[in-house]
Amino acid sequence: MLPTDWIPHRRPDDREHVGWIRPAGDDWVALNLLGHELTGPVDWLAAEEALDASSLAWLAEVWMLEREDADPLRVRLVEVTPDGVVVQTDDFGAIDVPVERYALPWPPPPALRPQRPGDPDGRVLHGR
Structure with a gap:
């Protein structure tokens, strides 16, 4: 609030x-x-x-959503209001990629953070 x-x-x-x-x-x-x-x-x-x-360009940047027992998830901000923040998994601009949405409180928890060097980029498969 x-x-x-x-x-x-x-x-x-x-x-x-x-x-x-x-x-x-x-x-x-x-x-x-x-x-x-x-x-x-x-x-x-x-x-x-x-x-x-x-x-306001930072709103369109890649963000990371930290998760327990998993790598950070690459997300994009979909909605930011004092009522809450909605993020979705990055679709890399494709219209036919299924996405998952996550509703977060506002202000968002520290688990939502800007992307940092070394974060998964979504183009590299683990173990390859």
Whole structure:
């Protein structure tokens, strides 16, 4: 659930919602759409500048979903709202590949993370 003291921020040029600004004592903290901090405590203008400078391209990147007793699963973000996050297995752009969807709370748990070097890339079979 979205905290009531978080203030939505929209980029001035296209009015796209890019995150929130929350109070931190006498300062402010910029947060992205996943509720992750983009800045530490800064003044209001610095928080706005951090959000205005952030691209939404990261939403289209590959993410990994950590699983117990299995390799991380390569996923894509499908929906991100304060009501929840939906990810699905990466279909590599194919329209006929079956996918699995996973509903996660918002903000998402640390098990959902950006892809890192060494993560399975989906093109290499294990043991080959």
